[in-house]
Amino acid sequence: MSQGLSPIAWFETVSRDEIARVGGKNASLGEMMRALAAKGIRVPEGFATTAEAYRDYLDANGLVGPITARLADLDAGKATLSETGHAIRSLILRSDWPKETARAITQAYGLLCERSGGGELDVAVRSSATAEDLPDASFAGQQETFLNIRGEAALLGACRRCYASLFTDRAISYRQAKGFDHMKVALSVGVQRMVRSDLGSAGVMFTIDTETGFDKVVLIDAAWGLGETVVQGSVVPDEYQVFKPLLGDPALSPIIEKSCGEKAQKLIYAAGDAPTRLVPTSKAERAAFVLSDSEILTLARWAATIEAHYGCPMDIEWAKDGGTGEIFVVQARPETVQAGRSAAHAKTYRITRKGRRLAAGSAIGDAAITGRVCLIERAEDIGRFVDGAILVTSTTDPDWVPIMRKAAAIVTDRGGRTSHAAIISRELGLPAIVGTGNATELLHEGQDVTVSCAEGAEGFVYDGIAEVEEEALDVSALPQTRTQVMVNLANPAAAFRWWRLPADGVGLARMEFVVSNAIRIHPMALVRYEELRDEEAKRTIATLTEGYPDRTEYFVEKLARGLARLAASVHPKPVIVRMSDFKTNEYAGLIGGAGFEPREDNPMIGFRGASRYYSPLYREGFALECRAIRRLRNEMGFRNVVVMIPFCRSPAEADKVLAVMAENGLKRGEDGLEVYVMCEIPSNVILARDFAARFDGFSIGSNDLTQLTLGVDRDSAELASLFDEEDAAVKWMIARVIAEARAAGAKIGLCGQAPSDNPAFAAFLVEAGIHSVSVSPDSFVAVKQAVAAAERKLDQETRS
Structure with a gap:
């Protein structure tokens, strides 16, 4: 050891700028102890061996020359990675501690034991390399950690194994890939009081x-x-x-x-x-x-x-x-x-013509890829991996990194979004699906599959080679517009994919998507569970709501959290949440729903929207929706949520709905709550001033408004040629309600596909004076550009 330099540094004496002395991990621990303890953050106490102590270990045992020679043989192709790593680790493990270093470690351990109440303390022994936890290289899992180490001899042995782990096959391979000089990287060892998380x-x-x-x-x-x-x-x-x-x-x-x-x-x-x-x-x-x-x-x-x-x-x-x-x-x-990713440029993927779903888990990344399965269940078999294949395995650890680099995608049975497989897949830019539970049982060697991480937080493996459409988005140079351009969102799992779009909010968040996908149960089947006659539905509901003493809380919690993800994606910009707008046949398809829904010949214009909310048939179910919105706004804090009432046929009906909402703690104007109405029925246009007196804004639902203006069933294949949102009658309706809303001081927007499909329709809306348009996220860039062009043209015409 260089004269005057201690081989030991207590965590509380080091800071984050001392990576060269104690490695990234230990420098960070010291930084938090020094700077953040006063803010309530607890870090278990301990100490670190220094990088100089590591170099002294190599010098005292004459290891620098032999290690350098082994690495030169690897570079020259005279030895394999496995042979090189094994030989270097053996050299380090057979070597002896310099007496001064060993004494310093054991004395520090003794003092740590005293600080913790005496006796032999169990500690965690962690590797901390000097080229670790850098902004451009994580070295995640490259070196070893040893837990529940007790006693001086065991501690010295664990520290020696940490030194050796600097030359595991994966660590050597990683440094080669990142361009680090092996011999310039040193290793510090962190010795930290164990937290008894084995009991927690x-x-x-x-x-x-x-x-x-x-x-x-x-x-x-x-x-x-x-x-x-x-x-x-x-x-x-x-x-x-x-x-x-x-x-x-x-x-x-x-x-x-x-x-x-x-x-x-x-x-x-x-x-x-x-x-x-x-x-x-x-x-x-x-x-x-x-x-x-x-x-x-x-x-x-x-x-x-x-x-x-x-x-x-x-x-x-x-x-x-x-x-x-x-x-x-x-x-x-x-x-x-x-x-390290660009905020301005992104790729989106869309899966079409896909096969049946084979497996599902947590999606890592947002890409989709097709390929052939290479199923490897044991680390000993990684040598047979086929370059460019889709790796399917139970789990991975750092020993798998060399073949993970050669994979097209990765699928594992176990693990979460912070597991080794997830971290390395992200770093390599590979799509991965982790935690499938049984992919190694469902998929077979040589099978053609599609791995999709492009559909939200959940990833799917589909049978066969699907069609994958890829599109590049550049939002760096989008023009500013007076007319707000918002996005339509339904799937909470996919909401965060679009956070970089400069959208002015969410113009339509569909509550029914959360109900049908995350909740799946008819709300009245939860309110009146004991009255259910469908025994199979009762068993399913009992399973889904296990752990909820009040079954209705299952609905409220799931709905509030699902909508919260949508609200979070653009916060603090507005998110317009449409209350449930299922038709009776769709409600009946929910678990337990058949017993609570009337049978209708034409559900499209039947018992839907506002008419349900005050009806004895659904009023208790609507109360659960209101509870979820109240929790979302008042308990979770998402005051940017605006409520929208669909299919409201008359001002009198609006009064009834607003009264029921107020009974359930959602009073318009209270705590900043705004309530909008969908404009999708001709009466909404004809009586726009009356509706504007009751609501803060309108959202034009162009599909239903077209259907009811033209008398055309939008789902009829025979009448498809007659369904036209750009029909003169429909455009008259839209222009009229925009004018009436503006005259009354109410906000008005449109959520529909027409602006996405036709720039001329977007220009018509701008000319009519609409406040906002809301479109699907993948259409956002094109619509934003079309709106900007329409505004420029309008400005030129005004000036001339």
Whole structure:
């Protein structure tokens, strides 16, 4: 050891600018202890060996020459990666500690034991390389971590194994790919008091959405036991998402997603040679959420604080002590994948002519790809991987990285969005689907499949070679417009894909998509569960609502959280949520719905929209919708949500609906609540002034307005040629209601396909003075350009 330099540095004495001394991981731990403890963030105490101690270890054992020679043989093709790594690790593991370094480590360990109450303390021993956790290279999982290490001899052995792990096959390969000089990278070892998460829980959190880069959420993964199961992807963890901009108000609970993972096993302490072991979780553990809402919010606030301190998106590991209930941050590093992506350029993918769905899991990335399955279940068999194939396996660890680089896509049985397979797939730019549960059983070697991560947070494997359409979007040079251009969204899982579009809000958020896909149960079947005569439906509902003492809470919570994702995607811009607009035949198709719906010959113009909300047949169901909106706005904090009433036939009916809403805590004007009405019936146009006196705005539903103006069933193939949104009568209706709305001081927009399909129709709307148009996200760029062109033309005509 160089004279005067200690081989040991206590965490509280180092800062983040000392990566060269103690590596990225340990520098970050010291930074948080020094700078963030006063803000309530807890980091387990400990110390680090220095990079100089590592170099002294190599010098004292004469290892620099032999290691350099082995690496030269690898570069020259005289030895394989496996042979090289094994030989170098053997050299390091057979070597002895310099006495001064060994003494410093054991003395520091003794002091750490004293600080923790005496006795031999169990510690975590973590590798921290000096080329790690950098903005352009994460080195995730490249070196080893050893848990539940107790005693001086075991500690020195674990530290030696950390040194050796600098030359695992995957670490050598990664440095080669990133262009790092092997011999200029040193390794520090972090020795940290163990958090008894073997008795509690642990996980990972990111301060952005890992797939889309949406920067306003914290993503938290959680599982029982030690956190290695989450990092390695050996379990499907719970997943929580929290909206950061609303975390500052302690009265709000902006948790926008809670997904209960299977958590089939956990890593706990073990006796004997192996310090840890995997055991199955109990049925109760699998069914329960790992974290309470208050713990989720605490972690999210910590994540936001850490991100603000570092000034960049962060990847953070946390652990909860099962004995004390305390939560700790055990690692924090910069996020490197989304941070490096262009905000202006993006690609969108659309799947057409696809085969049957074979498997589903969490989507990593947003691409879609076709290819042939290469099924490998054991690490020993990775040598038979076929370059360019779709890798299907149970789980991956860092040893799989060399073949992951050669894959077209990756599909795993286990793991969540913060697992090894997910992290490496993102870094490599590969689409991946993790946590499918049984892909290795459902897919077979040589099978042609399509891997789609282009349909939201859930990814799908389809049979056969689908047609994949790819489109590049450039939003960097879009013109400004006076007319607002908004987007239509329905699927909460896909909402974050479009956050980079400079949209003026969401002009139409369809509640029925959340009901039919996330909830699936007819709300009246929850209100009157005991009256259900359909025993099969009752069993299904009992299964879906397990854990909810009040079954109606299942509907309210799922609906509020689904809509929250839509509201979060453009916050604080407005999101216009249309209350449920199923027709009776569609309501009847929900679980338990058949017994609560009348049979109609023409549901399209039957018992739908506003008429349901005050009817005894559905009034209690509408009350659940109102509860969800009230929670969304008042408890979660999404005051940017505007409520819209569909198919409101008369002003008298509007009065009834507004009264029912007020009874359920949604009073127009209270707490800033705006209520719009869909303009889709000729009476909405004819009596526009009366409707404007009752509502804050109109949204023209051009499909239904065309249908009812022309008397053409929009679903009739025989009448398809007569259905024309640009018919003179329809355009007269639209121009008339725009003029009436503006005269009354009400807002008015249009949500429909016509502006997307025809720039001339967009120009007509601009000339008529519409406030906004709302279109599908993939049409946004073209419509924005068409609106800008129409405004320029109108300005020129006005000046001339």
